[in-house]
Amino acid sequence: MITSARYCVSPRRLAAIGALLLAACGGATGSDGVPDVSTVDPARNAITADGMMRHIAVLAHDSLEGRAPGGMGEARTVRYLEDQFKSLGLAPGNPDGTYIQAVNLVGITSRPEGTITRNGVSRRLAFPRDYVVGTRYPVPNVSVTNSELVFVGYGVTAPEFDWGDFKDVDVTGKTIVMLVNDPPVPDASGALDSTIFKGDAMSYYGRWTYKYEEASRRGAAGALIVHETVPAGYPYLTVINSWGRENFDVNVPGGPEGRVQVEGWLARDAADSLFAEAGLNFDSLKTLAATREFRPVSLGSTANITVSTSLREVQSRNVVAKLDGSDPTLTNEWVIVTAHWDHLGMDSLHGGDPIFNGALDNASGTAQMLEIAGAWAKLPERAPRSVLFIALTAEEQGLLGAKYYAQNPLYPLAKTVANINMDGINQWGRTRDITVIGYGNSTLDDVLREVAARDGRVLAPDPEPEKGYFFRSDHFEFAKVGVPALYINSGSDYVDKPAGYGKQKRDEYTANDYHKPSDEVKPDWDLSGAVEDARALLEVGWRVAHLRTWPTWSAGAEFKAERDASLAGRR
Ligand SMILES: [Zn+2]
Known part of the structure:
Protein backbone atom coordinates (compact mmCIF):
# COMPACT_ATOMS: atom_id res chain seq x y z
CA MET A 1 0.00 0.00 0.00
CA ILE A 2 2.78 2.40 0.63
CA THR A 3 4.86 3.69 -2.21
CA SER A 4 8.16 2.05 -2.87
CA ALA A 5 9.94 5.29 -2.13
CA ARG A 6 13.12 4.83 -0.20
CA TYR A 7 14.89 6.88 2.38
CA CYS A 8 18.12 5.23 1.36
CA VAL A 9 19.36 3.22 -1.63
CA SER A 10 18.42 -0.40 -2.20
CA PRO A 11 20.52 -3.24 -0.79
CA ARG A 12 21.41 -4.43 -4.30
CA ARG A 13 22.58 -1.01 -5.34
CA LEU A 14 24.41 -0.66 -2.08
CA ALA A 15 26.35 -3.82 -2.79
CA ALA A 16 27.29 -2.44 -6.16
CA ILE A 17 28.35 0.93 -4.86
CA GLY A 18 30.38 -0.56 -2.08
CA ALA A 19 31.25 -0.14 1.51
CA LEU A 20 31.77 3.60 1.43
CA LEU A 21 28.07 4.28 0.88
CA LEU A 22 27.15 1.43 3.22
CA ALA A 23 28.91 3.28 6.00
CA ALA A 24 27.19 6.52 5.08
CA CYS A 25 23.82 4.83 5.15
CA GLY A 26 24.33 3.15 8.49
CA GLY A 27 23.86 -0.44 7.35
CA ALA A 28 21.91 -2.58 4.96
CA THR A 29 18.17 -2.35 4.65
CA GLY A 30 16.19 -5.58 4.58
CA SER A 31 13.65 -6.41 1.94
CA ASP A 32 10.94 -5.47 4.44
CA GLY A 33 12.28 -1.93 4.54
CA VAL A 34 13.79 -2.18 8.02
CA PRO A 35 17.45 -1.16 8.31
CA ASP A 36 20.08 -3.10 10.25
CA VAL A 37 18.44 -3.37 13.64
CA SER A 38 21.63 -2.53 15.48
CA THR A 39 21.03 1.08 14.45
CA VAL A 40 18.18 1.26 16.95
CA ASP A 41 20.26 -0.07 19.84
CA PRO A 42 21.71 3.23 21.11
CA ALA A 43 18.16 4.60 21.33
CA ARG A 44 16.95 1.42 23.03
CA ASN A 45 19.75 1.69 25.57
CA ALA A 46 18.76 5.25 26.39
CA ILE A 47 15.65 3.82 28.09
CA THR A 48 16.37 3.26 31.77
CA ALA A 49 14.57 2.29 34.95
CA ASP A 50 15.83 5.45 36.66
CA GLY A 51 14.43 7.61 33.89
CA MET A 52 11.08 5.90 34.11
CA MET A 53 11.01 6.12 37.89
CA ARG A 54 11.78 9.86 37.81
CA HIS A 55 8.69 10.48 35.68
CA ILE A 56 6.53 8.19 37.83
CA ALA A 57 7.63 9.95 41.02
CA VAL A 58 6.44 13.27 39.61
CA LEU A 59 3.21 12.01 38.02
CA ALA A 60 2.12 9.94 41.03
CA HIS A 61 3.02 12.65 43.54
CA ASP A 62 0.26 13.87 45.87
CA SER A 63 0.66 17.39 44.47
CA LEU A 64 -0.88 16.20 41.20
CA GLU A 65 -4.01 15.28 43.18
CA GLY A 66 -4.66 12.00 41.42
CA ARG A 67 -4.63 13.61 37.94
CA ALA A 68 -8.36 14.02 37.45
CA PRO A 69 -9.35 15.76 34.20
CA GLY A 70 -9.95 19.47 34.90
CA GLY A 71 -8.61 21.35 37.89
CA MET A 72 -5.19 21.81 39.41
CA GLY A 73 -4.15 18.17 39.04
CA GLU A 74 -4.61 18.34 35.29
CA ALA A 75 -2.91 21.73 35.01
CA ARG A 76 0.20 20.45 36.76
CA THR A 77 0.21 17.17 34.85
CA VAL A 78 -0.19 18.80 31.45
CA ARG A 79 2.53 21.35 32.22
CA TYR A 80 4.91 18.55 33.16
CA LEU A 81 4.16 16.53 30.03
CA GLU A 82 4.55 19.54 27.77
CA ASP A 83 7.85 20.47 29.42
CA GLN A 84 9.11 16.92 29.04
CA PHE A 85 8.17 16.63 25.37
CA LYS A 86 9.92 19.97 24.73
CA SER A 87 13.06 19.09 26.61
CA LEU A 88 13.23 15.69 24.90
CA GLY A 89 13.40 17.54 21.58
CA LEU A 90 9.97 16.64 20.22
CA ALA A 91 7.98 19.09 18.12
CA PRO A 92 4.44 20.22 18.93
CA GLY A 93 2.10 17.45 17.80
CA ASN A 94 -0.86 19.62 16.88
CA PRO A 95 -0.65 21.17 13.38
CA ASP A 96 -1.69 24.46 15.07
CA GLY A 97 1.81 24.55 16.55
CA THR A 98 0.93 23.55 20.11
CA TYR A 99 1.40 20.47 22.25
CA ILE A 100 -2.29 20.50 23.13
CA GLN A 101 -5.40 18.95 21.67
CA ALA A 102 -8.34 20.47 23.52
CA VAL A 103 -10.90 17.88 24.57
CA ASN A 104 -14.30 19.19 25.61
CA LEU A 105 -15.77 17.08 28.37
CA ARG A 312 -19.32 20.89 35.14
CA GLU A 313 -18.00 21.66 31.70
CA VAL A 314 -14.36 20.76 31.57
CA GLN A 315 -11.83 21.71 28.99
CA SER A 316 -9.40 18.85 29.23
CA ARG A 317 -6.37 18.14 27.11
CA ASN A 318 -4.57 15.46 25.22
CA VAL A 319 -0.88 16.34 25.15
CA VAL A 320 0.65 15.69 21.74
CA ALA A 321 4.22 15.70 20.42
CA LYS A 322 5.72 14.47 17.17
CA LEU A 323 8.85 13.64 15.29
CA ASP A 324 8.47 14.06 11.56
CA GLY A 325 9.56 11.26 9.29
CA SER A 326 12.60 11.71 7.06
CA ASP A 327 11.02 10.52 3.82
CA PRO A 328 8.96 13.24 2.10
CA THR A 329 6.64 10.58 0.64
CA LEU A 330 6.10 8.85 3.98
CA THR A 331 6.19 11.69 6.47
CA ASN A 332 2.39 12.01 6.25
CA GLU A 333 2.05 8.44 7.54
CA TRP A 334 1.88 8.02 11.30
CA VAL A 335 2.75 5.64 14.06
CA ILE A 336 0.83 6.76 17.14
CA VAL A 337 2.16 5.92 20.58
CA THR A 338 -0.25 6.48 23.46
CA ALA A 339 -0.62 6.30 27.22
CA HIS A 340 -3.32 7.92 29.35
CA TRP A 341 -2.11 10.53 31.83
CA ASP A 342 -5.33 10.79 33.84
CA HIS A 343 -6.46 8.90 36.91
CA LEU A 344 -9.34 9.11 39.37
CA GLY A 345 -8.44 12.29 41.28
CA MET A 346 -9.43 12.64 44.91
CA ASP A 347 -12.27 11.38 47.06
CA SER A 348 -12.68 11.63 50.82
CA LEU A 349 -15.70 9.27 50.79
CA HIS A 350 -13.66 6.42 52.25
CA GLY A 351 -11.84 8.34 54.97
CA GLY A 352 -8.05 8.09 55.14
CA ASP A 353 -5.94 8.82 52.09
CA PRO A 354 -8.13 10.75 49.61
CA ILE A 355 -5.66 10.77 46.71
CA PHE A 356 -5.87 8.17 43.98
CA ASN A 357 -2.24 8.48 42.92
CA GLY A 358 -2.54 5.99 40.08
CA ALA A 359 1.16 5.20 40.19
CA LEU A 360 0.81 2.06 38.14
CA ASP A 361 -2.41 3.21 36.44
CA ASN A 362 -1.12 5.09 34.57
CA ALA A 363 1.73 7.27 35.77
CA SER A 364 3.84 4.24 34.88
CA GLY A 365 2.63 3.87 31.29
CA THR A 366 2.96 7.61 30.74
CA ALA A 367 6.52 7.40 32.07
CA GLN A 368 7.22 4.48 29.75
CA MET A 369 5.90 6.49 26.81
CA LEU A 370 8.07 9.50 27.76
CA GLU A 371 11.13 7.24 27.88
CA ILE A 372 10.25 5.86 24.44
CA ALA A 373 9.70 9.40 23.13
CA GLY A 374 13.08 10.46 24.48
CA ALA A 375 14.73 7.42 22.93
CA TRP A 376 13.04 8.06 19.58
CA ALA A 377 14.46 11.57 19.58
CA LYS A 378 17.94 10.07 20.07
CA LEU A 379 17.78 7.84 16.97
CA PRO A 380 20.86 8.57 14.87
CA GLU A 381 18.65 8.65 11.78
CA ARG A 382 15.03 9.65 11.61
CA ALA A 383 12.62 6.92 10.57
CA PRO A 384 10.91 7.52 7.20
CA ARG A 385 7.43 7.72 8.74
CA SER A 386 6.38 10.16 11.43
CA VAL A 387 5.56 9.30 15.00
CA LEU A 388 2.97 11.02 17.19
CA PHE A 389 3.06 10.63 20.95
CA ILE A 390 -0.21 11.31 22.73
CA ALA A 391 -0.65 11.50 26.48
CA LEU A 392 -4.40 10.94 26.51
CA THR A 393 -6.93 12.31 28.97
CA ALA A 394 -10.02 10.77 30.56
CA GLU A 395 -9.24 7.11 29.91
CA GLU A 396 -10.68 6.23 33.28
CA GLN A 397 -13.99 7.82 32.28
CA GLY A 398 -14.46 5.58 29.27
CA LEU A 399 -11.44 6.08 26.98
CA LEU A 400 -12.66 9.62 26.28
CA GLY A 401 -9.39 11.28 25.24
CA ALA A 402 -8.80 8.45 22.79
CA LYS A 403 -12.43 8.52 21.66
CA TYR A 404 -12.14 12.26 21.09
CA TYR A 405 -8.92 11.80 19.09
CA ALA A 406 -10.51 9.00 17.03
CA GLN A 407 -13.43 11.33 16.20
CA ASN A 408 -11.19 14.37 15.69
CA PRO A 409 -7.85 13.01 14.45
CA LEU A 410 -5.01 15.49 14.00
CA TYR A 411 -3.75 13.40 11.06
CA PRO A 412 -5.94 11.20 8.86
CA LEU A 413 -6.82 7.79 10.31
CA ALA A 414 -6.34 6.32 6.84
CA LYS A 415 -2.72 7.49 7.09
CA THR A 416 -2.32 6.16 10.62
CA VAL A 417 -0.30 2.99 10.29
CA ALA A 418 -0.55 1.66 13.84
CA ASN A 419 -1.22 2.48 17.47
CA ILE A 420 0.98 1.27 20.30
CA ASN A 421 -0.59 1.82 23.71
CA MET A 422 0.75 1.55 27.25
CA ASP A 423 -1.41 1.25 30.33
CA GLY A 424 0.39 -0.01 33.41
CA ILE A 425 3.92 -1.39 33.26
CA ASN A 426 5.58 -4.46 34.70
CA GLN A 427 6.88 -3.51 38.16
CA TRP A 428 7.93 -6.96 39.30
CA GLY A 429 11.10 -7.73 37.35
CA ARG A 430 12.19 -9.34 34.08
CA THR A 431 10.06 -11.86 32.23
CA ARG A 432 10.90 -14.34 29.50
CA ASP A 433 7.59 -13.65 27.83
CA ILE A 434 5.60 -10.65 26.64
CA THR A 435 1.84 -10.91 27.03
CA VAL A 436 -0.08 -9.62 24.05
CA ILE A 437 -3.62 -8.52 24.87
CA GLY A 438 -5.75 -9.43 21.87
CA TYR A 439 -3.10 -11.88 20.68
CA GLY A 440 -3.57 -12.83 17.04
CA ASN A 441 -5.58 -9.73 16.15
CA SER A 442 -3.05 -8.16 13.82
CA THR A 443 0.32 -8.51 12.12
CA LEU A 444 1.79 -6.17 14.75
CA ASP A 445 2.19 -9.41 16.71
CA ASP A 446 4.63 -10.60 14.04
CA VAL A 447 6.71 -7.44 14.35
CA LEU A 448 6.78 -7.77 18.13
CA ARG A 449 7.63 -11.48 17.85
CA GLU A 450 10.76 -10.67 15.80
CA VAL A 451 11.81 -8.00 18.26
CA ALA A 452 11.20 -10.32 21.20
CA ALA A 453 13.21 -13.10 19.55
CA ARG A 454 16.16 -10.74 19.21
CA ASP A 455 15.87 -10.19 22.97
CA GLY A 456 15.55 -13.92 23.68
CA ARG A 457 11.90 -13.53 24.64
CA VAL A 458 8.68 -15.05 23.41
CA LEU A 459 5.10 -13.83 23.00
CA ALA A 460 2.30 -15.20 25.12
CA PRO A 461 -1.44 -14.78 24.71
CA ASP A 462 -3.44 -13.00 27.39
CA PRO A 463 -3.70 -15.42 30.33
CA GLU A 464 -7.03 -13.83 31.33
CA PRO A 465 -8.81 -13.29 28.00
CA GLU A 466 -12.13 -13.60 29.84
CA LYS A 467 -11.55 -10.20 31.47
CA GLY A 468 -11.75 -8.32 28.18
CA TYR A 469 -8.61 -6.24 28.67
CA PHE A 470 -8.51 -5.50 24.95
CA PHE A 471 -11.59 -3.32 25.43
CA ARG A 472 -10.31 -1.64 28.55
CA SER A 473 -7.71 0.79 27.40
CA ASP A 474 -7.25 3.50 24.81
CA HIS A 475 -5.99 1.39 21.91
CA PHE A 476 -9.55 0.04 21.67
CA GLU A 477 -10.78 3.43 20.39
CA PHE A 478 -8.12 3.27 17.66
CA ALA A 479 -9.11 -0.32 16.87
CA LYS A 480 -12.78 0.67 16.66
CA VAL A 481 -11.93 3.15 13.88
CA GLY A 482 -9.81 0.52 12.16
CA VAL A 483 -6.24 1.38 13.17
CA PRO A 484 -4.25 -1.79 13.99
CA ALA A 485 -3.35 -1.54 17.66
CA LEU A 486 -0.82 -3.23 19.89
CA TYR A 487 -1.25 -3.49 23.63
CA ILE A 488 1.02 -5.60 25.78
CA ASN A 489 0.99 -6.50 29.42
CA SER A 490 3.46 -7.85 31.92
CA GLY A 491 4.56 -11.34 30.99
CA SER A 492 3.87 -14.21 33.38
CA ASP A 493 7.12 -16.16 33.24
CA TYR A 494 9.40 -14.26 35.62
CA VAL A 495 13.16 -14.72 35.58
CA ASP A 496 14.41 -16.10 38.93
CA LYS A 497 10.90 -16.36 40.34
CA PRO A 498 8.74 -19.41 41.06
CA ALA A 499 6.02 -20.46 38.62
CA GLY A 500 2.78 -18.62 39.32
CA TYR A 501 4.59 -15.52 40.62
CA GLY A 502 3.22 -13.31 37.83
CA LYS A 503 -0.36 -14.38 38.38
CA GLN A 504 -0.02 -13.99 42.13
CA LYS A 505 1.32 -10.44 41.80
CA ARG A 506 -1.33 -9.49 39.25
CA ASP A 507 -4.13 -10.85 41.45
CA GLU A 508 -2.71 -9.00 44.47
CA TYR A 509 -2.69 -5.75 42.54
CA THR A 510 -6.26 -6.20 41.29
CA ALA A 511 -7.54 -7.05 44.76
CA ASN A 512 -5.56 -4.49 46.78
CA ASP A 513 -4.57 -1.51 44.67
CA TYR A 514 -6.47 -1.31 41.36
CA HIS A 515 -8.41 1.99 41.31
CA LYS A 516 -7.70 2.57 45.00
CA PRO A 517 -5.74 5.29 46.81
CA SER A 518 -3.12 2.63 47.58
CA ASP A 519 -1.98 2.50 43.94
CA GLU A 520 1.26 4.23 44.90
CA VAL A 521 4.95 3.71 44.16
CA LYS A 522 6.00 0.69 46.24
CA PRO A 523 9.49 0.17 47.65
CA ASP A 524 9.73 -3.29 46.09
CA TRP A 525 9.14 -2.14 42.50
CA ASP A 526 11.65 -3.58 40.06
CA LEU A 527 11.39 -1.90 36.66
CA SER A 528 13.97 -4.07 34.89
CA GLY A 529 11.17 -5.87 33.04
CA ALA A 530 9.43 -2.60 32.17
CA VAL A 531 12.69 -1.35 30.63
CA GLU A 532 12.89 -4.44 28.41
CA ASP A 533 9.25 -4.00 27.41
CA ALA A 534 9.79 -0.31 26.62
CA ARG A 535 12.85 -1.10 24.49
CA ALA A 536 10.84 -3.73 22.62
CA LEU A 537 7.95 -1.31 22.03
CA LEU A 538 10.36 1.38 20.83
CA GLU A 539 11.79 -1.09 18.33
CA VAL A 540 8.35 -2.22 17.20
CA GLY A 541 7.35 1.38 16.52
CA TRP A 542 10.65 2.07 14.80
CA ARG A 543 10.27 -1.02 12.60
CA VAL A 544 6.70 -0.11 11.72
CA ALA A 545 7.92 3.37 10.81
CA HIS A 546 10.15 1.67 8.19
CA LEU A 547 8.12 -1.33 7.05
CA ARG A 548 7.33 -1.43 3.37
CA THR A 549 4.01 -3.17 4.11
CA TRP A 550 1.53 -1.71 6.56
CA PRO A 551 0.41 -3.77 9.53
CA THR A 552 -3.01 -5.33 8.97
CA TRP A 553 -5.78 -6.88 11.03
CA SER A 554 -6.10 -10.64 10.91
CA ALA A 555 -8.93 -12.06 8.83
CA GLY A 556 -11.14 -12.82 11.85
CA ALA A 557 -10.59 -9.56 13.73
CA GLU A 558 -13.75 -7.54 14.36
CA PHE A 559 -12.00 -4.30 13.33
CA LYS A 560 -10.89 -5.36 9.85
CA ALA A 561 -14.07 -4.23 8.08
CA GLU A 562 -13.71 -0.73 9.54
CA ARG A 563 -10.08 -0.55 8.37
CA ASP A 564 -11.00 -1.69 4.87
CA ALA A 565 -13.69 1.01 4.72
CA SER A 566 -11.30 3.63 6.08
CA LEU A 567 -8.54 2.83 3.57
CA ALA A 568 -11.04 2.74 0.73
CA GLY A 569 -12.12 6.27 1.69
CA ARG A 570 -15.58 5.18 2.72
CA ARG A 571 -15.09 6.65 6.20
ZN1 LIG B 1 -5.24 2.74 32.96
Missing part, protein backbone atom coordinates in the same frame (compact mmCIF):
# COMPACT_ATOMS: atom_id res chain seq x y z
CA VAL A 106 -18.71 17.38 30.63
CA GLY A 107 -18.31 16.19 34.19
CA ILE A 108 -21.48 14.74 35.65
CA THR A 109 -21.91 13.89 39.32
CA SER A 110 -24.97 11.68 39.65
CA ARG A 111 -27.03 11.33 42.84
CA PRO A 112 -29.55 8.54 42.48
CA GLU A 113 -32.75 8.14 44.48
CA GLY A 114 -34.48 4.91 43.72
CA THR A 115 -37.29 2.67 44.88
CA ILE A 116 -38.54 -0.71 43.80
CA THR A 117 -42.31 -1.19 43.98
CA ARG A 118 -43.98 -4.59 44.15
CA ASN A 119 -47.69 -5.14 44.77
CA GLY A 120 -48.06 -1.51 45.79
CA VAL A 121 -45.28 -1.70 48.37
CA SER A 122 -42.15 0.36 47.80
CA ARG A 123 -38.73 -0.06 49.27
CA ARG A 124 -35.81 2.24 48.90
CA LEU A 125 -32.59 1.15 47.19
CA ALA A 126 -29.51 2.08 49.21
CA PHE A 127 -26.73 3.78 47.27
CA PRO A 128 -24.02 2.54 46.84
CA ARG A 129 -24.69 -0.69 48.75
CA ASP A 130 -27.48 -1.93 46.48
CA TYR A 131 -26.76 -0.14 43.25
CA VAL A 132 -24.58 2.40 41.52
CA VAL A 133 -26.28 4.31 38.74
CA GLY A 134 -25.72 7.52 36.89
CA THR A 135 -26.43 9.31 33.67
CA ARG A 136 -24.30 10.48 30.76
CA TYR A 137 -26.84 13.18 29.84
CA PRO A 138 -25.74 16.75 30.61
CA VAL A 139 -29.08 17.83 32.13
CA PRO A 140 -30.10 18.67 35.73
CA ASN A 141 -31.97 15.41 36.24
CA VAL A 142 -33.26 12.32 34.49
CA SER A 143 -35.65 9.70 35.73
CA VAL A 144 -37.28 6.40 35.00
CA THR A 145 -40.84 6.31 36.29
CA ASN A 146 -42.95 3.23 37.03
CA SER A 147 -40.66 1.35 34.71
CA GLU A 148 -41.13 -2.39 34.64
CA LEU A 149 -38.03 -4.34 35.62
CA VAL A 150 -37.22 -7.08 33.12
CA PHE A 151 -34.37 -9.56 33.26
CA VAL A 152 -32.91 -9.95 29.74
CA GLY A 153 -30.13 -12.46 30.43
CA TYR A 154 -26.90 -11.21 28.92
CA GLY A 155 -28.66 -8.52 26.87
CA VAL A 156 -26.96 -9.69 23.68
CA THR A 157 -28.15 -9.57 20.09
CA ALA A 158 -25.61 -11.40 17.92
CA PRO A 159 -27.11 -12.62 14.63
CA GLU A 160 -23.79 -14.15 13.52
CA PHE A 161 -24.09 -16.56 16.45
CA ASP A 162 -27.85 -16.97 16.03
CA TRP A 163 -28.15 -15.40 19.46
CA GLY A 164 -30.90 -13.04 20.61
CA ASP A 165 -31.67 -12.54 24.28
CA PHE A 166 -34.59 -10.16 23.73
CA LYS A 167 -36.60 -12.49 21.47
CA ASP A 168 -39.83 -10.68 20.57
CA VAL A 169 -40.07 -8.82 23.87
CA ASP A 170 -40.41 -5.06 23.55
CA VAL A 171 -38.46 -3.34 26.32
CA THR A 172 -39.31 0.22 25.32
CA GLY A 173 -39.56 2.33 28.47
CA LYS A 174 -38.59 -0.61 30.66
CA THR A 175 -35.61 -0.98 32.94
CA ILE A 176 -33.60 -3.97 31.86
CA VAL A 177 -31.48 -6.05 34.20
CA MET A 178 -28.54 -7.86 32.58
CA LEU A 179 -25.64 -10.14 33.35
CA VAL A 180 -22.06 -9.03 32.78
CA ASN A 181 -19.73 -10.67 30.23
CA ASP A 182 -20.56 -12.99 27.33
CA PRO A 183 -23.06 -15.81 27.67
CA PRO A 184 -20.87 -18.72 28.87
CA VAL A 185 -22.09 -21.31 26.39
CA PRO A 186 -20.80 -24.79 27.23
CA ASP A 187 -19.71 -27.31 24.60
CA ALA A 188 -20.34 -31.06 24.82
CA SER A 189 -17.50 -31.54 27.31
CA GLY A 190 -18.73 -28.74 29.57
CA ALA A 191 -15.88 -26.38 28.64
CA LEU A 192 -16.65 -23.00 27.05
CA ASP A 193 -17.68 -23.44 23.42
CA SER A 194 -14.82 -21.87 21.48
CA THR A 195 -16.97 -21.34 18.38
CA ILE A 196 -19.18 -18.71 19.97
CA PHE A 197 -18.38 -15.38 21.67
CA LYS A 198 -14.64 -16.07 21.28
CA GLY A 199 -14.72 -18.96 23.76
CA ASP A 200 -12.60 -18.16 26.81
CA ALA A 201 -11.93 -14.61 25.64
CA MET A 202 -14.39 -11.79 26.28
CA SER A 203 -15.95 -10.52 23.08
CA TYR A 204 -17.29 -7.01 22.71
CA TYR A 205 -20.74 -8.41 23.56
CA GLY A 206 -19.46 -8.98 27.08
CA ARG A 207 -18.53 -5.38 27.74
CA TRP A 208 -20.74 -3.09 29.78
CA THR A 209 -20.52 -0.40 27.10
CA TYR A 210 -22.03 -2.82 24.57
CA LYS A 211 -24.86 -3.67 26.96
CA TYR A 212 -25.81 -0.02 27.50
CA GLU A 213 -25.56 0.60 23.74
CA GLU A 214 -27.90 -2.34 23.07
CA ALA A 215 -30.30 -1.11 25.79
CA SER A 216 -30.40 2.23 23.99
CA ARG A 217 -31.01 0.63 20.59
CA ARG A 218 -33.95 -1.23 22.17
CA GLY A 219 -35.47 1.93 23.62
CA ALA A 220 -35.08 0.90 27.27
CA ALA A 221 -35.49 3.65 29.85
CA GLY A 222 -32.95 2.20 32.24
CA ALA A 223 -30.20 -0.41 32.15
CA LEU A 224 -28.75 -2.22 35.15
CA ILE A 225 -25.97 -4.80 35.00
CA VAL A 226 -25.73 -7.25 37.88
CA HIS A 227 -22.23 -7.02 39.29
CA GLU A 228 -20.43 -10.31 39.81
CA THR A 229 -16.73 -10.17 40.57
CA VAL A 230 -15.48 -13.07 38.44
CA PRO A 231 -17.23 -12.31 35.15
CA ALA A 232 -16.78 -8.53 35.62
CA GLY A 233 -13.08 -8.98 36.30
CA TYR A 234 -13.07 -6.60 39.26
CA PRO A 235 -14.79 -6.28 42.66
CA TYR A 236 -17.92 -4.19 43.39
CA LEU A 237 -15.76 -1.68 45.25
CA THR A 238 -14.17 -0.88 41.90
CA VAL A 239 -17.60 -0.06 40.49
CA ILE A 240 -18.31 2.21 43.46
CA ASN A 241 -14.96 3.95 43.12
CA SER A 242 -15.36 4.43 39.38
CA TRP A 243 -19.07 5.29 39.15
CA GLY A 244 -19.91 6.86 42.50
CA ARG A 245 -18.07 10.05 41.61
CA GLU A 246 -17.94 12.73 38.96
CA ASN A 247 -17.99 11.04 35.57
CA PHE A 248 -17.15 12.50 32.24
CA ASP A 249 -18.19 12.16 28.67
CA VAL A 250 -17.19 13.91 25.50
CA ASN A 251 -19.40 16.99 25.52
CA VAL A 252 -21.62 16.52 22.49
CA PRO A 253 -24.43 19.07 22.17
CA GLY A 254 -27.75 17.25 22.74
CA GLY A 255 -26.25 14.45 24.76
CA PRO A 256 -24.40 11.29 23.91
CA GLU A 257 -25.48 8.98 21.14
CA GLY A 258 -26.47 5.46 22.00
CA ARG A 259 -26.79 5.65 25.78
CA VAL A 260 -29.92 5.21 27.89
CA GLN A 261 -30.73 7.94 30.39
CA VAL A 262 -30.22 5.89 33.55
CA GLU A 263 -27.53 3.25 33.53
CA GLY A 264 -25.52 1.47 36.14
CA TRP A 265 -24.93 -1.61 38.23
CA LEU A 266 -26.91 -3.68 40.68
CA ALA A 267 -24.99 -5.34 43.52
CA ARG A 268 -25.17 -9.14 43.43
CA ASP A 269 -26.90 -9.32 46.85
CA ALA A 270 -29.49 -6.77 45.79
CA ALA A 271 -30.15 -8.79 42.63
CA ASP A 272 -30.60 -11.95 44.68
CA SER A 273 -33.28 -10.20 46.79
CA LEU A 274 -34.97 -8.66 43.78
CA PHE A 275 -35.26 -12.04 42.08
CA ALA A 276 -36.26 -13.89 45.28
CA GLU A 277 -39.08 -11.40 45.96
CA ALA A 278 -40.44 -12.27 42.52
CA GLY A 279 -40.26 -15.96 43.35
CA LEU A 280 -37.33 -16.39 40.98
CA ASN A 281 -33.94 -17.92 41.52
CA PHE A 282 -31.07 -15.81 40.23
CA ASP A 283 -28.69 -18.71 39.72
CA SER A 284 -31.07 -20.91 37.77
CA LEU A 285 -32.06 -18.00 35.51
CA LYS A 286 -28.40 -17.29 35.01
CA THR A 287 -27.86 -20.87 33.84
CA LEU A 288 -30.81 -20.57 31.49
CA ALA A 289 -29.41 -17.29 30.16
CA ALA A 290 -26.42 -19.19 28.75
CA THR A 291 -28.71 -20.96 26.28
CA ARG A 292 -30.48 -19.84 23.12
CA GLU A 293 -33.79 -20.84 24.73
CA PHE A 294 -33.66 -17.97 27.23
CA ARG A 295 -36.49 -15.45 27.08
CA PRO A 296 -36.75 -12.19 29.03
CA VAL A 297 -38.45 -12.55 32.41
CA SER A 298 -40.48 -9.85 34.14
CA LEU A 299 -39.28 -9.25 37.68
CA GLY A 300 -42.84 -8.38 38.75
CA SER A 301 -41.86 -4.96 40.00
CA THR A 302 -41.28 -1.44 38.83
CA ALA A 303 -38.40 0.96 39.30
CA ASN A 304 -38.60 4.64 40.06
CA ILE A 305 -35.16 6.13 39.84
CA THR A 306 -34.32 9.80 39.66
CA VAL A 307 -30.77 10.87 39.03
CA SER A 308 -30.01 14.46 39.95
CA THR A 309 -26.81 15.79 38.53
CA SER A 310 -24.22 18.43 39.13
CA LEU A 311 -22.70 19.48 35.85
